[in-house]
Amino acid sequence: MTRAVLSLTVSAAALALGLATASIQSLNHRRAEELDDLKRRSDLVEAGNESLEAAILAREFDLELEELAGADKGPSR
Secondary structure, eight states: OHHHHHHHHHHHHHHHHHHHHHHHHHHHHHHHHHHHHHHHHHHHHHHHHHHHHHHHHHHHHHHHHHHHHHHHTOOOO
8 A cells, every 4th residue: 555655756756857858848949039139139230230330321421521522621711
């Protein structure tokens, strides 16, 4: 009788451990999908920021060229 109770207890503990492991794995997969989605969104935002930065730098460079061109003309006669 004692052996049967111990076997049942160990079997129930193994089943509970398996179910807990499966639950944790499912949660981890869901979190991984959420993190992947956030990473993709942040990559898109980063690409947009880099594009805007390039446009701003190009505009600043154009303004500096215009200032230099205006300064090179010298005084008008």
